Amino acid sequence: MSEWLTKTLELNTGAPVPIVGLGVFASRDPVEQAKSTPWILTALQAGYRHIDTAWIYGTEKPVGDAIKASGIPREELFVTTKLPWNHTKRVQWSIDQSLKNAGLDYFDLYLMHWPHSVVFDENEPRPRNPDGQLKLDDSVDFTNTWAEMEKVLESGKVKAIGLSNFSIKTMERLLATAKIMPAMLQVEMHPYLAQNELLAYCKEKGITVTAYAPTGYSTVRDDPTVAEIARKYDATPTQVILSWHVARGVVVVPKSANLDRQKENYRLFALSEEDTKIIDGLDRNQRVCNKPDEFGNVWGWSMERLGWD
Ligand SMILES: NC(=O)c1ccc[n+]([C@@H]2O[C@H](COP(=O)([O-])OP(=O)(O)OC[C@H]3O[C@@H](n4cnc5c(N)ncnc54)[C@H](OP(=O)(O)O)[C@@H]3O)[C@@H](O)[C@H]2O)c1
Secondary structure, eight states: OOHHHHOEEEOTTSOEEESBOEEOOOOSOHHHHHTTHHHHHHHHHHTOOEEEOOGGGTOHHHHHHHHHHHTOOGGGOEEEEEEOGGGTTOHHHHHHHHHHHHTOSOBSEEEEOOSOOBOOOTTOSSOBOTTSOBOBOTTSOHHHHHHHHHHHHHHTSBSOEEEESOOHHHHHHHHTTOSSOOSEEEEEOBTTBOOHHHHHHHHHHTOEEEEESTTOHHHHHTOHHHHHHHHHHTOOHHHHHHHHHHHTTOEEOOOOSSHHHHHHTTOOOOOOHHHHHHHHTTOOOOOSSSOOOTTSEETTEEHHHHTOO
């Protein structure tokens, strides 16, 4: 097994988190979501021990099924799920749903998926207003959602709690009333969106950072500078990008449904200081995953409200 699958960082709870995990966003299509068990299983069999899912991905059950089929003892795994924005008024109910979906007794990490709150609709996690914008529920503030997540932690149903898609601005407001410091922040991060200030802020607070969309998709994977460095190390562009993340002390959760690419994504290496600096120089504050829409909003929140500007 690659040494990178056994390397861990320590959360502020004292628990280790494997630095390379498998992302299991599947598709918006429930039929596709339900079909993800086989490729999650190949990843577990190849040695992955950290799985990143979310209620809204519809893959909690496939994750649970793959874990069961793998026969790997639960305590050897690190499983993350996320509270969806439409469950912010029913957090205690939601974690029970997630546990039931996955057939697990606990999650290692529970993240607030977004600072947003969205109107609850049993059949639609992304309900829309007539203008196409997400139906927000501004009667719920994320500070109250966090207080509910602190209760989930106390219940023992999760071993750590954290955030996703928060910025320094939104975290500052959350921390003003939080009793428990988040253990993790998961955000979009790759060489075109290095988020240096946010990373330094989290390091100073003892919050571990996970990069989502860590490869930067083909936008970053096809960058000629990355390709040139890859040739030098006889590696692939994805391996260069993921090696850059781990050198910065950032957890990565690349998603691949293909066994060869799953293996490629954990065969990492130490980049030289010089090459690390060259990749640092590619930063251009460019999002490739959750980008502003025609209204300039990301899921109904302005960049200013998100603190992403
Ligand atoms: N918190 C959030 O709001 C949030 C948002 C987005 C994602 N996430 C999490 O982060 C995980 C990863 O993010 P992501 O899936 O958006 O992006 P990603 O892992 O950077 O990219 C996934 C895409 O790249 C392809 N790919 C993977 N490895 C490759 C390789 N070595 N060479 C070429 N192509 C490769 C995959 O295709 P194949 O499957 O065909 O290999 C897939 O199309 C998600 O699965 C999810 O768990 C969280």
